[in-house]
Amino acid sequence: MAVVERQQWDVVVVGAGGAGLRAAIEARRAGARTAVICKSLFGKAHTVMAEGGIAASMANANEHDDWKTHFRDTMRGGKFLNQWRMAELHAQEAPDRVWELETWGALFDRTPDGRISQRNFGGHEYPRLAHVGDRTGLELIRTLQQRIVGLQQEDHRETGDHEARLKVLQEFTVTRILKGADGQVAGVFCYERESGRFLVLEAPSVVLATGGIGKSFKVTSNSWEYTGDGHALALLAGAPLVNMEFVQFHPTGMVWPPSVKGILVTESVRGDGGVLRNSEGRRFMFDYVPDVFKEKYAQTEEEGDRWYEDPDNNRRPPELLPRDEVARAINSEVKEGRGSPHGGVFLDVSTRMPAEVIRRRLPSMYHQFKELADVDITAEAMEVGPTCHYVMGGVAVDSETAATVGVPGLFAAGEVAGGMHGSNRLGGNSLSDLLVFGRRAGLYAAQYAMSGAGSTVVADDVEAAAAEALAPFGGPSGGAPENPYTLHQELQQTMNDLVGIIRREGEMAEALERIAALRERARRIAVEGHRQFNPGWHLALDLRNMLLVGECVARAALERTESRGGHTREDHPAMVREWRPVNLLCHAEGEGIGLERVRTEPIRADLLALFEQEELAKYLADAELEGELGR
Template sequence: MPPTPEADITRYRYDVVVIGAGGAGLRAAIAAREQGKRTAVISKSLFGKAHTVMAEGGAAAALGNTNADDTWHTHFRDTIRGGKFLNDPRMAELHAREAPDRILELEYWGALFDRTGDGRISQRNFGGHEYPRLAHVGDRTGLEMIRTLQQRVVALQQADAAELGDPDAMLQVFAETAVTELVTDDSGAIAGAFGYRRVDGGFVLFEAPSVVLATGGIGKAFSTTSNSWEYTGDGHALALRAGASLINMEFVQFHPTGMVWPPSVRGILVTESVRGDGGVLRNSEGERFMFGYVPDVFRAQYAETEAEADGWYEDPSNNRRPPELLPRDEVARAINTEVKEGRGSPHGGVFLDVSTRMPAEEIHKRLPSMHHQFKELADVDITAEPMEVGPTCHYVMGGVRVEAETGASDVPGLFAAGEVAGGMHGSNRLGGNSLSDLLVFGRRAGLGAAARADDHQGSGVSEERASASLARALAPLKQGQGVNPYTVHTELQETMNDLVGIVRKGPEMEEALERLARMRERTDMLSAPGDRVYNPGWHLALALPNMVLVSEAVTLAALERTESRGGHTRDDHPEMSPQWRKVNLAARHGDDGVSLTRQPLAGIPSELLALFDDDELAKYLTEEELS
């Protein structure tokens, strides 16, 4: 049936469509536009409110400004260590090599980084990084990145206005617009993207031969999360339904430090730069407990006593870092154990104290957002009191399987970059690697999408396909007394938090899959009666099936991987297996939901393996690989 007049579809045609206006999306759009391609940027929220602004601590790049010994080789080694050797080695290599150029490029475009005494970009410590490596702007680095990339977009639009008479001629931003489906042609290649304007419910269809997904993560499937409302797994689900595969979905990062009190702000991020600048973790007994949680594989790199750890801040060349700077997965598990064993803070976390090491004026200078956040939301003055913190769902290492060089997925014409793309971070992401990841692979995906558009003009989207997409989007408005989306969303968040959270067990995940199957059936009858204008229930009804689908991929992969590695901890399989290190679990979508296949992981080139000592390699590689 053709669409009714009140549900007409506005069509646009571009060479490249970028879904997502965070760091990865804007960098991809800039790259495509600079290749002469007509480019659209689709922002689910207001332009400038991308989740990238929540990344506070800094962007990791081996500039060597604080320690000249830092090189891309060291950054690569730290990234592989942090990901427990499950990273795509080519992606990790490209990231480490190119991150410095991307940071300097950002500075050239106007980013105002904090400076060293001699005027270079300042770099701070972060967990899992051997050297101070994070270029930062106080604790508001993501905000500065978005501001700078937006300014670059505006500069390109102003150039188009001067040359072509229209600022939107070659690069146009569509704010508060949500994509509900990727549309493919008869061959299975990308033909466009269908969605709607959130402000008035008007439908839009973007026809293009190249689409870049830069939609971020999946955190709103969990009840305790640092993620804002946008992170509903849209990009992951769009890719699955279009025929792409997802990898590493079992690896969900629980950031060790989120706020735990009051309940209204539970899960809000407490930046890792608090620990990078000297903050220490203590339990309810006043014990600096992280010394008891250093894994053997990291023993040589981390201090064993408080005196040794404190001395590192004065002389980092001793290379025995404080255990608070272990990778995030290690710190999150340690905090979880302290709380479960009865040594937690009054509100179910632990204490993070920066006031004993840093004077008040320095805290105001280096951590202004954290001081404001705790004072306004929890009535805690971090210049004089410790913070209460605990793990919060923060990041998903899994995402669309992509080619390292171009960001291309399994589906012709579909590209991905940033958190929605898998492979770069392996089983655990190091703090600070996300912002440089956005720049490196956002640019590469934009270039890949532009090259695809050079050779493929696209066949357009038929009226039949467009009408089918429209009918699916309108369905929740016509279900009458159907299923309340808010009820199902609450059940989903509780299921994922309780049964597929920071510590997992086989029987609990089997129960979670049974619940998810029932939820999937109920999402077919979601009801949000009313108009399309200002109807938040309709917005949730369109996003909820994405969250359920992606949660199924996470749970299936977590049940399948019978080991503990990085962000995936199995209470019933606590050891890490050299055999499992060679395996990526690839999720695909079919008529019966999500299915998994095992795919081999590419090996690390011998010249890069030489960066690791034999004892370390023996903990990760099989005997066959070692020989």
């Protein structure tokens, strides 16, 4: 058997982005000995790419904003499929999490009277995003990272040991959640990417905060770490994934040159006044305002532009529609031959803002296009198009505690957790989501661990995890060896072409057949060399996760015969009221994925009262809700 080192902790946090770091801070504050496992270098998490801001109803830019309006916007954006209690807690607690960041040293942009500045974003009724230029995610990670270091320094002063109660393990990858014979969490199995050494961290509580799944798609804004690790770890541990069909394609990713295709162009460009034009120079978004949004969105350019000067007029420009609506509109323009030369559309901010204001408010975008595409956004338009950006589906969790369904001791927060955003996430809600539920996951994971719960790692499971990790070095037992890079490219192309922004029954069925064939071929993956930093080996292990997640997305998307939020079926283009209360749960069944339909919990009556009855009638089909509407 391979040599496996062991450590004992109370809480292990898998992932060191915003959700993971916030969970670790809270667990440590609650008294738990906490280890953070970081797939990349500490401080390099994908959260740094969240540029526009943190959504929180602090009412700094508009005195009318409050948590109820934020809740209402979130439910509307998610087309009422959100786990409503999560959306409620998120809206209520987000302002405190932002103010908390400020007390920890976050340097937010300010209003003229010294308050935290807040900007416009799609789907939000009021300017609500607290921001640091267009580098908000970077500032969030910097602040949380410094808080982690501060807590380690406290430990050093008290015990002489920097790692007494909080430790960060950089460049480690978790391959299995370990459970005891009684089914409770007992720890994790992981390996160090540089040396290849194996490590078991024994702990009664594990928090998954691994982010998204974007590297399963060919065109994505996601960084290399986003291979669906947490989703697959939860599935293999016995926890279900909820509503994996809902994948958000951010409407504005770079489209040129090919080497940077998909890299995010922050929504704050549009929030600050940028407009979308087709090859004819026309602002086409006015043609794509859905009936349900007609009351809130401008019908003419003059009306839309007036909103930036007077947000109280309540008629926002259509460039600030929810992301799913904008992405579909861009896709339609390109499909109908009105796209830009490289297959996107034009995002114009140069005619809307002075050059010095662009450089001050959008410094990252200015440098990104100047350095990578030789485009000066202060003088010319950007070419943008939809890119796989975020998955609304994820591990099914309890709204209050972030505990996963069915696996005692396993928690999840951030993008890896499902339910909060329904069928479509509003921009800026991701950063407040990871702060609110990162904190809750860390707190309740610590409480669970400190209660004396937990189990003992089964020795055979450790041996099996080590054998699984080493399998690619053994070569295939039969048939020709397979290259992990080839399989990854084929999976990305399959997901991009057959389970992308516009979906059809026959194509998704074909995708499932291809994924099954890829999984069979993946058994024959062979890698050369040794365990010391071996990218081919790393990808071979990541492929297991991407294939599992890819099947979940395709299978759930094939099952849901309607279009809602981030899920668009060309063969079922309408949103169907009978599907509104239906969640699709994916379970690991043998080597494949099984589906289960579960009805959502009815929304509480006082929260229903926040919406107009006519609006609710367009979405809701639950009998209990229909009864509420009739009163």
